[in-house]
Amino acid sequence: MFTFFKVKKVAEVLEEITKFPMLPEESLGLKEALGRYLAKDILAKEDLPPFSRATMDGYAVYARDTFGARESEPVILKIKGEIAMGEVPSFSLASGEAARIATGGMLPEGADAVVMLEYTEEEKGIIEVKRPVAPYENVIFKGEDFEKGTIVFPAGIKITPAVIGVLSGLGITQVEVGQRPKVGILSTGDELVLPEKELPLGKIRDINSYTLYSASLESGAIPTLYGIVPDVKEKLFVKVEKAIQENDVLLISGGSSVGTRDFTLEAISRLPEAELICHGVAVKPGKPTILGQVGSKAIFGLPGQVASALLIFYIMVRPLLLHMQGAKGEHLFLRKIMAYAARNIPSTPGREDYVRVKLSFSEKGVIALPILKKSGLISSMAEAHGFLRIPENSEGIYEGELAEVFLLP
Structure with missing residues (x-):
């Protein structure tokens, strides 16, 4: 059985994520390659343009x-x-x-x-x-875009329409890319019902599964829903065992905090080759996150609160999915800008805070207005343009101060 509270900082978890093996390569034609990540450097086999x-x-x-x-x-x-x-x-x-x-x-x-x-x-x-x-x-002029023999695009970049345009201009019609990871998604909790079902008093519909499914798809993965698992230890283990065999990454929503009915950690520990990377991350929201490794595969125990689960997806799960596809460097993460805080935003030293914000523009520059809603409210994520990051040793961000904002896809 694992030891509880193996808490890590966000940077430490991200470092562990890059140690997971990347998936094998596959060859695709340009029409199928959009949104994938180059597995090898692309060299110009001729000048582009070929004449002045x-x-x-x-x-x-x-x-x-x-x-x-x-x-x-x-x-x-x-x-x-x-x-x-x-x-x-x-x-x-x-x-x-x-x-x-x-x-x-x-x-x-x-x-x-x-x-x-x-x-x-x-x-x-x-x-x-x-x-x-x-x-x-x-x-x-001849070769002004790219000279023959030079690296046109390095391995690890995302293939965009412009990249495809360059490749077609160079006569390159097949590219090597990383395979898309398979992601299993299941939710735990006696209180959950499927979205299409009638809603009895005291129950709530399963929001997380569909939210994480969409986020995984947007990240280039191939997601599969495994439904809702009740708070029964053996039922959870059977579902986890099946899902991890069939996927590269498993996302378990709920059951990641300490409690008599929270069996996620125990289910992971019973899997062959299982290793606990962290049980808890110094971040708000999303502190009770679990990350385990089973051979070459990853299992995340995500918070039950939907905004927390989606935040952890964007700052940890998404980089892992992109890494597995061959993305490198800045291509692993959400695009970042600097914005001025619209008001004072307090924080507690010792953890990173990610605050959901709306963005607007002024003569001064980009303005970030915090969305002050609880993490269980999905509306806060639907309204957000991004996350404002407050560093772990900071007591907060003052009104008018520049801060990092990670833009949502």
Whole structure:
């Protein structure tokens, strides 16, 4: 049997999370890869763009020829030819020459800029340039995005639409990504009923299972609901044993505090290879959180209060799920900004406080207004834009003071 109250700090738990093994890799086509995490560095196998090209309709020129041009004294250049889209120029430019070019057209040798069409006037094979251009103006050069052989994206980043655009531009249509973790979710408690059932007096509907299911799905995992387990020791153990065999991570909501009917810790301890990482985290809300390891798999005992359970999910469970998929560094965590506190927010030294906040904007910057509701009220999470973090050794945040805010997905 485990020892109770193996309390850890948030940073210590996050360090333990990164020790869990990542899931195996799989190869996906670009159309299936959105939202996944690269398992390997991506190298550019060619330059992007593959040639220097115009970004405006106009005339390809040697920029130095246009210096001093103005409406009253235009520069006169001879038109050497025209460059059609998708064609390789059959000529080069000498000083004093220009070539018609469309957006996306390949720059001829000798040109280093493009004069926009509206700043020119053409007549009988010559153009008047009425405004100068600087070298490289209105041009994207060969390899300006990515040079052949360089690392385009490192392993561990999330594949976004822009990333897919780059990969397709480089002719890369298959990528190696980490597999999605399977997450089992079950709720404990005699007071719970399924959301679709009639609600007898004294009972409450199971909110946590569906909340955690959605949060897991949003984190790239494959969640499965295992229903409600009554406060019966053997029934809980049987369900836990089945769920951990079928999943990479198990989330048990409720039953994580000390009490005669709280059997989560005992159920975990009976599993082969079980190891307790923490029983309690120095955080508010969510102190009675449990984290155990069974071989390569993780079991979280989450608080029964829905806001506490969801907070712990975002600051601990979500990083684990992303780590298992291959995410690294800043990609493991919620995006963070700095915001000014709208009022004094007291705290108790010795723990990290995460306060649900609404965000607004002022001339000063982003303003964080605390949502002062109890952790059992789901409305506080539905209204929140993020969590304001109060460090463990602080007595609070003063009105007008800058503080870290983690933005909800």
